[in-house]
Amino acid sequence: MAVTFQKKCCKCRKNYVTVTARQNYVVCYECQKKAMSGEIKDPEMKKMFDIPEEFYKQNTFLCDIKVKYLQYGSLTERQIEAFKRVAKELKAKSK
Ligand SMILES: [Zn+2]
Numbered sequence: 001m002a003v004t005f006q007k008k009c010c011k012c013r014k015n016y017v018t019v020t021a022r023q024n025y026v027v028c029y030e031c032q033k034k035a036m037s038g039e040i041k042d043p044e045m046k047k048m049f050d051i052p053e054e055f056y057k058q059n060t061f062l063c064d065i066k067v068k069y070l071q072y073g074s075l076t077e078r079q080i081e082a083f084k085r086v087a088k089e090l091k092a093k094s095k
Helices: 029-035 043-049 053-058 060-072 077-094
Strands: 004-008 016-020
Touching (some): 029 053, 029 060, 043 060, 043 077, 053 060, 053 077
Antiparallel strands (some): 004 016
16 A cells, blocks of 8 residues: 655645645646646547546546647647546546
């Protein structure tokens, strides 16, 4: 098991986030949610990001990818693959 601890959100400095020792910049789900609320026009991407909200809550990586996409309007093949893989894993776990 990875060592986890509580860290204050870097954005609102109000909520605590459970992180592993490696993470320096942490953002709580409330702040992520705001950043993730943009509109996605690409139907392919829309479909990919259309996963249960729980998944985003459980996995900050998924949030990061979505925020990045909304920020830059595109993702690398690698990011897309990783996103799909993680989403699939969470789906398998939730069954
Ligand atoms: Zn926050």
